[in-house]
Amino acid sequence: MIFIVISYYLNRTLTNSMLIQGEIIAKSIAELAAEKIVEEDVIGLKKTLEKYRYYLSGNEYILIVDAERNIVTDTYNGDIPEELKDNSVYADIDPSLDEEYNLQSFTIQEQEIYEILFPIKEGLLGFVRVGLKKSVVDHQVNTTLFYVGVIIILGTIAAIIVALTIITVQVTRPVTHLTRAAKEISLGNFDTSIKVNVKNELQVLAAAIDRMRESLRASLERLKSRSTIGRF
Numbered sequence: 001m002i003f004i005v006i007s008y009y010l011n012r013t014l015t016n017s018m019l020i021q022g023e024i025i026a027k028s029i030a031e032l033a034a035e036k037i038v039e040e041d042v043i044g045l046k047k048t049l050e051k052y053r054y055y056l057s058g059n060e061y062i063l064i065v066d067a068e069r070n071i072v073t074d075t076y077n078g079d080i081p082e083e084l085k086d087n088s089v090y091a092d093i094d095p096s097l098d099e100e101y102n103l104q105s106f107t108i109q110e111q112e113i114y115e116i117l118f119p120i121k122e123g124l125l126g127f128v129r130v131g132l133k134k135s136v137v138d139h140q141v142n143t144t145l146f147y148v149g150v151i152i153i154l155g156t157i158a159a160i161i162v163a164l165t166i167i168t169v170q171v172t173r174p175v176t177h178l179t180r181a182a183k184e185i186s187l188g189n190f191d192t193s194i195k196v197n198v199k200n201e202l203q204v205l206a207a208a209i210d211r212m213r214e215s216l217r218a219s220l221e222r223l224k225s226r227s228t229i230g231r232f
Contacts, residue, residue, distance in 0.1 A: 003145055003148070003149070006144070007141055007145060010141045010144055011137060011141050014137045015114075015134075015137050018132055018137060019116065021055075021056050022114070022130045022132050023116055025055060025059075025062075025130055026101060026118035026128045027118055029052055029062065029118075029128045030119065030120045030127075030128045032048050033045055033048060033120055033128065034120050034121050034125055036048070037064070037066060037072065037120065037125045038125070042072060042073055045064050045073045046073045049064065049073060050075070056130070056132070059075075059133075060108070060111065060113055060132060060133045061074065061129075061130075061131040062074070062128070062129070062130050062131070063084065063128070064120075064126065064128055064129075065127045065129060066126040067124060067126050069126075071084070071085070083106065083107075083108045083109075084108065084129075089104060089129075090127070093117065093123065093127075101118045102116075103115070104117065105134075111133060112133075112134035112135065113132065113134065115131050115132070116128075116129070116130040116132070117129055169198075170198050170200060170202075174206070175202065178194070178202065178205060178206055178209060180192075181193065181194050181209060182209060185209070185212070188220075190216065190217040190220070194207075194209050195210075
């Protein structure tokens, strides 16, 4: 159960973090790309993409699309997957709505992708499309869960060791000592030490055995005294 909860919150937090980074990158590129699109500066647009693509973890692609929905430049060096050429992604875009960007998800070349579609000058000059790999978040979640699992296992082992140590010190050793002491007393060795350094029920038991030892010693001494008197 704990892993399910951790996985859920990690996935949500890391996904939101990645999307925020993607939004910042898309917005920055959109601001820089507006003038270059007007000037038809494709080389400048390409340099802008290359500059920003390394700032974002999980970056799969960045595209700049003009007002006619034609891809002007990309990070695929022209080898653009067919899925990204489908203009249906713009079908639900309404520049009149007060939405800073549009978020979509789909699969490209067997990879799940989150795509941020950011308008350039409210979509009048085109869009910036930033694709982010879902697998990056999945990998981070799995890595985190692995380390959490290791910590839990090590913590459990440490707790077991501590518990066994406490049981040994507080129970096993005192019981063994009292067993040996009782055996020595039964053999007539009344000088056997009964003391145990614990503060639990075994301390009460040790005190009872000690009283029994003193009682047996006293009884034995009385018998010896009577035996001596009887001889005379």
